[in-house]
Amino acid sequence: xxxxxxxxxxxxxxxxxxxxxxxxxxxxxxxxxxxxxxxxxxxxxxxxxxxxxxxxxxxxxxxxxxxxxxxxxxxxxxxxxxxxxxxxxxxxxxxxxxxxxxxxxxxxxxxxxxx
Numbered sequence: 001x002x003x004x005x006x007x008x009x010x011x012x013x014x015x016x017x018x019x020x021x022x023x024x025x026x027x028x029x030x031x032x033x034x035x036x037x038x039x040x041x042x043x044x045x046x047x048x049x050x051x052x053x054x055x056x057x058x059x060x061x062x063x064x065x066x067x068x069x070x071x072x073x074x075x076x077x078x079x080x081x082x083x084x085x086x087x088x089x090x091x092x093x094x095x096x097x098x099x100x101x102x103x104x105x106x107x108x109x110x111x112x113x114x115x
Contacts, residue, residue, distance in 0.1 A: 013062050018049050021069050029068030030078060031090050044073040054080040 028035050029050060039046040050070040053059030057080060060066050070078070077093070078086035 010062065017062060017064060017067060020064065021049055021067060022047060025069035027069070028071045028074055030070050030074040030083065030086050031094065033071070035069055035071055042072070044071065046072045048072050048075045050075045050078060052083055056080045 022037060026034060029052075035047045036045055037047050048070055049067050051059040051061060052066050052068060055061050074086070074090055077089055081089075
C-alpha cells in the first residue's frame with residue numbers, strides 16, 4: 001500500500017533517526033528551551049522531530065543534518081515555514097506568555113471578543 005507521507009515510507013529508518021535525536025539533543029531547535037522527553041505524545045511541550053527544510057519543500061526526512069528536536073507547540077507554529085520565520089513568531093508569542101504556559105491547543109486563538 002502506497003503512502004503519501006514520505007516520513008512513513010521507511011518507518012524503521014525514521015524511528016532510528018528519532019531515537020538518535022532524542023538521545024543526543026535536549027533543547028528545542030526553535031525556541032532554545034529544554035524539552036521534557038517524559039511527556040506523552042500529543043502534549044504541547046512533548047518532544048517531536050522537525051525538519052529544518054520541510055518535507056513539503058523538498059527536505060529529507062531521513063537526513064540527520066535536517067532533523068532536530070522541538071516541542072510539539074513550536075513544531076505546530078513552524079508548520080512548513082522557514083526556521084527563521086518560526087523563531088521570530090515563537091519569540092513574539094513567548095513575549096506574551098511563558099514557555100511553561102503551553103496551552104492545550106496547537107496555536108493561540110485570537111478573537112475580537114465581540115459576538
